[in-house]
Amino acid sequence: MQTETYLEEFKNEGKKPFTLRDVAWIAFVILGSFYAWTQYGGLMDQYEIGILGGTTVGLILLGRLWPSLQTLTVSVSLMVMLALWTYNSHGNVITANEEAFFLKFLLSSQSAIMWMSALFVMATATYFLALYNKSDFTYKTANFMVWAAATFGLVGMMVRWRESYIINFNYGHIPVSSLYEVFILFVVLTSLMYLFYEQRYKTRALGGFVMLVISAAVGFLLWYTFGKDAHVIQPLVPALKSYWMKIHVPANFVGYGSFSIAAMVGVAYLLTERALKKNPESSFASRMPALEAMDDLMYKVISLGFAFFTIATVLGAAWAAEAWGGYWSWDPKETWALIVWLNYAAWLHMRMSKGWRGAPMAWWAFIGLLITTFAFLGVNMFLSGLHSYGEL
Amino acid sequence: MTESKTPTSANAVPKSMKKKQPNQILNFFGSMNLAVTLLMMLSIASVIGTVLKQDESTQNYMIQFGPFWAEVFNSLGLFHVYGAAWFILVLLFLLLSTSICVTRNTPSFLKDMKQYSEKLSRAALQHQPNNTTFEGTVSLERQQEHAVALLKHKGYKTKTHIRDDGSVTVAGLKGKWNRLGYFLTHISIIVICIGALLDSNLLLKYRELTGSLEAETRTVGLDEINKNSWLGPENLSFRGSVNVADGGKTDVLFLPYEDGYLAQKLPFTIVNKQFRIKYYDTGMPKSFESDLILTAPDLDEPIVATIAVNHPLHYKNYAIFQSSFADGGTTLKLKVHPLLSPISNPLELDSAINKVEPLKTPMGKFKVEFNDFKMHNIIPATDEEKALTGHKMHNNGPTIIFKVRNDQGKAWEYENYIMPSLQEDRLFFMTGVRESQAEPFRYLFIPADANRKKDRFFKFLTLLNNPIKFMDLFTTQFPRTPDVSEKTYQLQTKLIQQLLALFRSKGFNGITEFVKSNVPEADRKQVSDYYFGQTSFALQTLYLEVLKEEGVIKTHSDEISEFDKTWFEDALNTVAGLSAYGPPMYFEVASFKQIQATGLQITKSPGKNVVFFGSAMLITGVFFLFYVRQRRVWIHIKPNAHTDLESDSTTSSSEITIAAKDNRDLPETTTEFNGLVNRVKKFNNNNNHA
Numbered sequence A: 001m002q003t004e005t006y007l008e009e010f011k012n013e014g015k016k017p018f019t020l021r022d023v024a025w026i027a028f029v030i031l032g033s034f035y036a037w038t039q040y041g042g043l044m045d046q047y048e049i050g051i052l053g054g055t056t057v058g059l060i061l062l063g064r065l066w067p068s069l070q071t072l073t074v075s076v077s078l079m080v081m082l083a084l085w086t087y088n089s090h091g092n093v094i095t096a097n098e099e100a101f102f103l104k105f106l107l108s109s110q111s112a113i114m115w116m117s118a119l120f121v122m123a124t125a126t127y128f129l130a131l132y133n134k135s136d137f138t139y140k141t142a143n144f145m146v147w148a149a150a151t152f153g154l155v156g157m158m159v160r161w162r163e164s165y166i167i168n169f170n171y172g173h174i175p176v177s178s179l180y181e182v183f184i185l186f187v188v189l190t191s192l193m194y195l196f197y198e199q200r201y202k203t204r205a206l207g208g209f210v211m212l213v214i215s216a217a218v219g220f221l222l223w224y225t226f227g228k229d230a231h232v233i234q235p236l237v238p239a240l241k242s243y244w245m246k247i248h249v250p251a252n253f254v255g256y257g258s259f260s261i262a263a264m265v266g267v268a269y270l271l272t273e274r275a276l277k278k279n280p281e282s283s284f285a286s287r288m289p290a291l292e293a294m295d296d297l298m299y300k301v302i303s304l305g306f307a308f309f310t311i312a313t314v315l316g317a318a319w320a321a322e323a324w325g326g327y328w329s330w331d332p333k334e335t336w337a338l339i340v341w342l343n344y345a346a347w348l349h350m351r352m353s354k355g356w357r358g359a360p361m362a363w364w365a366f367i368g369l370l371i372t373t374f375a376f377l378g379v380n381m382f383l384s385g386l387h388s389y390g391e392l
Numbered sequence B: 001m002t003e004s005k006t007p008t009s010a011n012a013v014p015k016s017m018k019k020k021q022p023n024q025i026l027n028f029f030g031s032m033n034l035a036v037t038l039l040m041m042l043s044i045a046s047v048i049g050t051v052l053k054q055d056e057s058t059q060n061y062m063i064q065f066g067p068f069w070a071e072v073f074n075s076l077g078l079f080h081v082y083g084a085a086w087f088i089l090v091l092l093f094l095l096l097s098t099s100i101c102v103t104r105n106t107p108s109f110l111k112d113m114k115q116y117s118e119k120l121s122r123a124a125l126q127h128q129p130n131n132t133t134f135e136g137t138v139s140l141e142r143q144q145e146h147a148v149a150l151l152k153h154k155g156y157k158t159k160t161h162i163r164d165d166g167s168v169t170v171a172g173l174k175g176k177w178n179r180l181g182y183f184l185t186h187i188s189i190i191v192i193c194i195g196a197l198l199d200s201n202l203l204l205k206y207r208e209l210t211g212s213l214e215a216e217t218r219t220v221g222l223d224e225i226n227k228n229s230w231l232g233p234e235n236l237s238f239r240g241s242v243n244v245a246d247g248g249k250t251d252v253l254f255l256p257y258e259d260g261y262l263a264q265k266l267p268f269t270i271v272n273k274q275f276r277i278k279y280y281d282t283g284m285p286k287s288f289e290s291d292l293i294l295t296a297p298d299l300d301e302p303i304v305a306t307i308a309v310n311h312p313l314h315y316k317n318y319a320i321f322q323s324s325f326a327d328g329g330t331t332l333k334l335k336v337h338p339l340l341s342p343i344s345n346p347l348e349l350d351s352a353i354n355k356v357e358p359l360k361t362p363m364g365k366f367k368v369e370f371n372d373f374k375m376h377n378i379i380p381a382t383d384e385e386k387a388l389t390g391h392k393m394h395n396n397g398p399t400i401i402f403k404v405r406n407d408q409g410k411a412w413e414y415e416n417y418i419m420p421s422l423q424e425d426r427l428f429f430m431t432g433v434r435e436s437q438a439e440p441f442r443y444l445f446i447p448a449d450a451n452r453k454k455d456r457f458f459k460f461l462t463l464l465n466n467p468i469k470f471m472d473l474f475t476t477q478f479p480r481t482p483d484v485s486e487k488t489y490q491l492q493t494k495l496i497q498q499l500l501a502l503f504r505s506k507g508f509n510g511i512t513e514f515v516k517s518n519v520p521e522a523d524r525k526q527v528s529d530y531y532f533g534q535t536s537f538a539l540q541t542l543y544l545e546v547l548k549e550e551g552v553i554k555t556h557s558d559e560i561s562e563f564d565k566t567w568f569e570d571a572l573n574t575v576a577g578l579s580a581y582g583p584p585m586y587f588e589v590a591s592f593k594q595i596q597a598t599g600l601q602i603t604k605s606p607g608k609n610v611v612f613f614g615s616a617m618l619i620t621g622v623f624f625l626f627y628v629r630q631r632r633v634w635i636h637i638k639p640n641a642h643t644d645l646e647s648d649s650t651t652s653s654s655e656i657t658i659a660a661k662d663n664r665d666l667p668e669t670t671t672e673f674n675g676l677v678n679r680v681k682k683f684n685n686n687n688n689h690a
């Protein structure tokens, strides 16, 4: 009888109950994808339909793993629908973004991206304020701002996707094909990954540090918009017209985003450690997560980034094999991806096999970001090659 | 391997207790330190490879770094890093290091994947990273039963070991795939390297070393290519390119090799029916496509396919890619204007791109090589134009690019625009000239006449070249007046003739220079003012005569239009620039028929699938490594001796030791361990109260 009790107990616990919310979520994602397919399926080749299917499954699983993503998805969908509906009711002309109220001030891709930029910068300041005044409310505000910014960023990207078709049907493409567009992808993905870790590991004191990278990227984005008119939607060069882009680029940016988070956690680690060395009772250190927790987070984020960067590099090679006839040409962008990959492979070896921890790894993670930044930006600025999108 | 019993795998044994492995060298090559050093070396080499432009001409490097450093860098292989011996050596060491690491770890890891270490003593358990000991209150059997059920529930596989002294260990293991992750990642590196090796040109290098292969460095016809530069079907892998003109065909491919190329015979023939470029409304290219027909002896039906960027054609283990385009021998009808001729006698010439034409002229023998034709020359539009048309880009129309070489071999390269383009509101025919590839083109702007042609310019120029006709004209226009003596008049006309000749050869600068070297300082200003006045006057007369011949004006005293005035100034600038234009010929394209060529890249890459198979292993392995944690738990139950004597077996007391080990210590390890301990404690407590 006793035996049965605990066996019964085991049977029931641990299984996540399947709630109504889960059913609603799955239905929402499937219906949404189906709707997208009925609307735009005619423009997709078989691979792109495969990608849509994969995205559907992936989104369902991710949403189950991380329920906040469900709220985000629903908000983004509603806002995008509103934007598309407004364009539609204005005869699907691009100038509607100057006429229709919602588009002009909120939902046209340019407005949404401006909202995103403002919110990210404000979130950075608010996170640091929260670190200073230790107020729970301030932290919640900062956290909400990041969610809102990510929402606007995603809306901006989706609407931009549609706008590229509205401007000229021939120009239409997924907005991950110019330096401007991938910067938006970068800030959105990085912020979402950070939000995930913040929720899971209760590391909100790190928010300001991570948002610093994002704000820097936003600063670049704004300079690029106003200084260089980079936001203007351009048609694609033939080399970029491929379904590979839809998976290669996002995978890459999960990598870049992770490495950026790791670097900023590294900075936070080093500052905390220094504060503790000076004064073991340091009030700054008492507000920060434990050193071991940061060290561990750094490892987790780098592992995630490394895994995705590996995938991205392999996808890139597969694409190169199809577009240029060779999976590896020692082109600068390729080579720098290899450098980034080797660097983190060495980092992971040192940690996993040699058991290195703490300050040296934090420094290394930070230097890793410099290398990553060069691979991401520097190559486009200083070296020429086959990856000639978005020269400065 | 006699020392396979060395306890590397025994989880309980601390690292410091490892027996020293006898083979020091093997140890060094398989060491982590060497591996990380090699990874870093590879990174640094790659940085050099991207920062220093690779595989350029020796001449360019000389210019960039000077002869000394160019030589040093060259001997270090820095200009061909990825093919340098030391780079290959680093790769080989990496391969060696990984292989040793894998073989060394294989036996122990395999064991580790299977074994539960259920026989570890209690003392050993108490040395594990997580361990605790507490008093149990439930009978041995029930305790054991619960432990097995709990661990199974938590996803462990279990193995129970009963000792002679009556104590029991339930050992649990989960996540053994993590170890597989280690294998997959490292073996994948070896697989990828082997794949890359299959596609490398190592065999060609070997053949070159043994003297049976040599790169062809000359640009010559197929039948003149060095016999030692030909490759046949015995070549396992290659990646090369070839241009095929519209309507043309090929069964030969060119592989870039060292400073030249090799010719690869293909087992099939490719016909290029047509190459197409489509454009966006911005003028940017939208797509590159070729309609191809592939025939091979063993094909019943030829393969007909259209390839485009990102959409290659696969045939057997060959792949055919759209990679570029070029001119395929556009035919040209040319008029060669001799720029010094006193009469209008342009030479008609029928030629084509990629042809070389000899030219015999009074100035000597020349050869013209027609190198390229471009249908579009897209440049960024000016701001005003952007505002006017809304287009960011501007098309200046077709150009031909050609070289004129004299019999000493000196060459001038030209770029001639076929249509006039707008510069500051006026139309000009641009023609660029340079004497070396390293310089940019210097442009001459030939003003278009009212009919958008060059006729007026050449009429004006021939007149300027013809002193006899000009002097005739001058003397009829301005006959000697009675107040001027015959001698003065003679001197005056002579001066004008000389001034015009000076102007024709060197422009107004020529006159300034002449004055500088022939007139004393004090008089220079006065003399040069006079000379300039006379020259302008003469040129104007000349020009008015041209206009009169055109019928634009009736007499020399008629008013001339603003357009014609500006045209005159522009024409004078152009004439002044002719002295730096090289051999005195202008090549006018009267008409052309464009023939394009598609640039195909053809590969045979037996290593590709190996590389991608390795990549798939790598990705799988990485996920196993990071997202499968290998964990072990031991629940050791040791009944207390005295309790055995009691009659009620359900409440007997025992000592429980729980230990756990993760192959990587993470914060969650301890949390999970504590959860497990609490479960066992709760079970004991509940049953105590029951």
Ligand code: HEM
Binding pocket: A345, A348, A349, A352, A353, B030, B031, B032, B035, B039, B094, B095, B097, B098, B101, B102, B104, B105, B182, B185, B186, B189, B622, B625
């Ligand atoms: C790029 C080429 C690589 C080389 C040359 C290399 C080399 C090595 C070497 C020499 C060791 C030491 C083995 C020993 O101590 O016996 C090692 C261990 C290890 N490597 Fe790599 N590795 C490479 C790639 C990777 C990758 C991509 C990963 C995946 C992230 C990885 C993960 C590991 C792990 C986890 C260990 C420790 C195994 C253990 O002792 O538990 N390696 N590697």
